[in-house]
Amino acid sequence: MLDSDNMFLQNTDELFQCGHFCxxxxxPCIFHTGLFVLKPSMDVFKNMLHELAVGRENPDGADQGFLASYFPDxxxxxxxxxxANGTKLDxxxxxxxxxxxxxxxxxxxLRWSIPCGPNSVVTFPSAPWMKPWYSSEIPMALFQALLYIGVIAVNRLARPSLSKLCYNRRMEKSTMFLLTTLRVVAAWSILAAYTIPFFLVPRxxxxxxxWPLYLLGSFSLSLIVINFFLLHPLAVLTTWFGIIGTLFVMACPWYMNGVVRALAVFAYAFFCAPVVWASLVKIMSSLQVLIERDAFRLGEPNQTAEFTKLY
Structure with missing residues (x-):
């Protein structure tokens, strides 16, 4: 039995020479279940099931307490x-x-050395986010979080200016071409808002x-798209809320097995698909309304030029 938070410093094949249990x-826990040797035995397995059925004392209610009480000596x-000759013990x-x-x-x-047998395995019995392979990326994650919060703040403050950039433009090309271009750019921008943070999260x-870092990043980039194209926030953030719902569906602890969990996620995606499609349609229609608004002045004659001719 081996937990994933053990780091091997050298080869430990000699453990296969161990007896029935090592x-x-x-x-005070007698032994830690993160690493132990147990020879496969149907008799031991059936006896463990019997001990569970009769209610053997289990101090912590988990595998640690049960196994420690099963091998107390x-x-x-x-x-x-x-x-040295490779013989297996009993x-x-x-x-x-x-x-x-x-x-x-x-x-x-102990300064990188323990004077009790070969220094073979280092275990990290701490909270998951404090493991070195996790905690080493925490500074980068915090930097990204602060960057995303800054983007959200700038979007909040600069929204009127961005609106002015979108309004009061004179377009000389056809409305249909402009609408198609805006739709393509908006669609790719929304896609980028949801994909770029995923690849930036430290592996x-x-x-x-x-996941919170990804959600924060996608939310901040989605705000840029919302403000630049003057889209309805709920339409753009529908996918964002859908991702949160997917995480809750996946993390639900009451599934009987992995198949039921997969079916639940599939059912959730099936019912969410029409909602996501409706939000996309709303975004496209919002762009069309944006093009047709008087603020863009598409197709309007140049008033200054007309007055000049009359004068």
């Missing part, structure tokens, strides 16, 4: 020393501490930080 003794077992053994070194002691207290950041 683990590192750690107070680990401290009394002999220390594991792998035979029985239960206690692994040296070097097979499960706590990162805080290994790096800080090793924890999902609990990555």
């Amino acid at each position: 683990a590192v003794f750690i107070n 680990l401290l009394d077992q002999p220390m594991f020393h792998p035979p 029985g239960n053994y206690r692994l040296p501490l070097g097979y499960q070194m706590d990162a805080s002691y290994y790096y800080l207290k 090793t950041v924890h999902p609990l930080l990555g």
